[in-house]
Amino acid sequence: MKMIRAIVRPEKSSIVLSELSDAGYPAVTKMDVVGRGKQRGVKVGDVRYDEIPKELLIMVVEDQFADEVVGIISKNAKTGEGKYGDGKIFVTEVENAYTVSSGKPGL
Template sequence: MKMIRAIVRPERTSIILDELLDAGYSAVTKVDVIGRGKQRGIKVGNVRYDELQKEMLMLVVEDDSKDEVVKIISKNAKTGEGTFGDGKIFVNVVEDVYTISSGANEL
């Protein structure tokens, strides 16, 4: 299994979640986060914003679903060609999954 974490613009979140749901991926965790990328925030006029509002979406999928989920997120998070600040997607291997109520290992 894979854990996919996507850090995206807040205004793109509902579009991404709708597309994931339509594709059958309903289990998603959403967290408000603050951060900056390698361009160190943005400058508007004389004001520099070092910390930007983002949202992190987290979901765990079967290995063979990873590419589809990454494609859905990428397509719907992108605001334009080469636009800075659209986000990042991280994919990690999941070693174990436990259900808290039952204690069952789901892998």
């Protein structure tokens, strides 16, 4: 299994979630987060904003679906201009997953 964590612009999160659901991946955890990337925030005049609002989407999929999910997120999270701040996707290995209510392993 793979855990996919995607940090995306807030205005792109609803389209990403919609496209994931349409493709058969409805199970997602979403959190409002703040942060900055390589660009070190945004400077407007004399003020630097280090805490840029983003959405963190987290999901776990079987290994064979990870590339498809990453592709859906990448395609739909871009601004079109490919600007800094479009986001980042992290894919990590998941050793186990269990359903709390039943205790059953797996997704």
